[in-house]
Amino acid sequence: MTFRDLEYVIGKSYGLKGKLFPYTMLEELASSKNLEELVEKLRPTDYGPYVSSLPRPLNPTRIELALRRCLVEVHFDLAMKSKNAGIIQAYFMKYLTSNLKTVLKGKALGKSYEELLELVDLRAEELVKRRDIVVRAMAAKDLAEAVRFLSGTRFSDVASMAMEVYEKEKDLVVFDMAMDKAYFSEVLKEFNKLRFAERKRVREIVAVDIDGYMILAIMRSKLWGLTIAETKRFLLDKAVNIPSDVIDRMVEVGNVTDALRILDETPYKSIIPESSAPDTSIIKALEEAFERLTLNRASEAFLKDIFSVSVPIALLKLKEFEVRNISIIAAGIEEGLSVSRMLQRVVKLQ
Template identity: 40%
Template sequence: MANKVSIPSKIFGTVLAHSMRGKMLSRTELQTLAESRDVEELVTRMKNTIYLDALAKLTKPYTAEKVEGALREHLVNTHAKMVTLSGGAGVLNAYFVKYITWNLKIILKGKALGRTYEELLPKINLRAEELVGRRDLVVKALVAKDFDEAVASLQGSEFGEDARKAAAVYKEKGDVRAFDTYLDHAFYKSLDKSMFSESPLQDVQKLVTVDIDAYNVLAVLRAKYWGLSAQETSDLIATTTTKISRDTLQKMINVEKIQEAIGELSNTAYRDLIPKSAENDIDAIMQLEEGFERASVRRIMASYRTVFTLGNMLATLKLMMLEIRNLAAIAAGVEQKIPVDKIMASMAKTTVQ
């Protein structure tokens, strides 16, 4: 059964979504923030933006980590408000899982690299888990004495099998990005279920399709880079869309070289994203990832042409996720005294205004 969003809720939710979109920071405002001399000055400047309340609880000394944690909590609270306004729309609920996978990625990568509980704790914000009653899941992994115990703690949850496979790839290949790919697989499986229940919502589908396509293509390419078998690679494919069919993904799996696999996109709607010049396979994959991100932002902006839709709410949440990622990058850059032009270059592809 599709979730029916009541008309008043939809109107109130989309008005809020449009209002929030209108308050998002321009590139000039982001540049001003990046020009801060230190994190304390950055926090002072950010208090002149919509993030005033989000930063109100921060205590000195300010750090980039504390700023990011406060911003993520604000994002989670805003997302929860949207879910309530939408009457519990499945697709908005499904995107909530992203915050849980975010924490699990930090924990598993950290444990794999020998980080202690004390080192990892400040990086974790459990607000999302508290809202959906999943706090124990993340805490068990966080307090585990080592990497293997953290992975084992997830068995029995929807992340268990993917965490186990990611651990095996990491142990063999030494690439922590395995955790990104495999935990995203768990997320897209849950997203698929919600999309099935809300399939008539075309405005939502357009936004979600680009995410699924990006995940599938990049998962196949990374699996090729790691030298996984055809079956292991195929197992990473979540669900497929009409834009990039399972047949196309299978052709990508079957060819030998990564560049050849990317070439298979020439027969899809994403042919324009194929990198024109890449130094090596990893560079090609990263260029493609940035291309998909730009395509996602274009799709988000186009979704506002139709008003009073669930898509407006999802689009605004996705923009907010990007903005907060940019602000976290600014905070880290300011703290590490990275030149302003370098900080700004790192987010050139994803600024939303």
């Protein structure tokens, strides 16, 4: 990426960060009497063009998909303006894998093409000309056929792996984990291609993603009772801030509690939850802890790494949190929750 390109994406990222909603705006949105009022309040913002033309009746899912479309187009613009910064493009894969998660989980539950069409927005696939792949999977008669339709794509192996485990465990989370492997494999590959100085700057943001995935994949594998060999199929080539021998030891122990003890030897020892909690609670607590860490690292990037590719990556993460916050509020309005209850669920952007 040329210095001029880097200047553009960094300048654009700072501009977009300045437009992120303050907490007072979230309070204003949460006070909406209904979804129509919520959309009306969003109309003057960058989300306006995306939510204004939504078909009626409004529902939280339609609003969330419209917000995500805005995020997708922001990300695509930054990626196109930084064509030699492959890591920004690698992070774009998240939207593709997100839709595939929805489709595969939907097929596992017997959902039809028409039902799935209400749950996904294919703007990301349209932009990278991959729409047909997802549409074929959506139109499949069942999960096995959907997985076969992914044959020959970069998602083929992880989809097959997920189906195998799902047939034994019946836990839909396996599709999340498998698709995240494909996504983070791409991020890790592009991270390793960065020059040493740039890799050092972006390391702390990427490490939370890669290491977080590795730790959670190991923990969930313990929960499902997978063998060492089965667990390793879900893992990436390596972590960023965790030595390979530590990962190996975590894989080899027999349960979540023992793996948690080894985690105490890593840079993530400060986020280790109470080991006496049930395994599912430990995993949920770890997931939430890594999300908070992601938020902190993204916020810090704007102060520490002013001329780094970490800035646009950080912006996209903060924007994603914002989309989630608004989606939480939309769902809360639909459920009839109080303003205070909705605001307890949102994440304060720093």
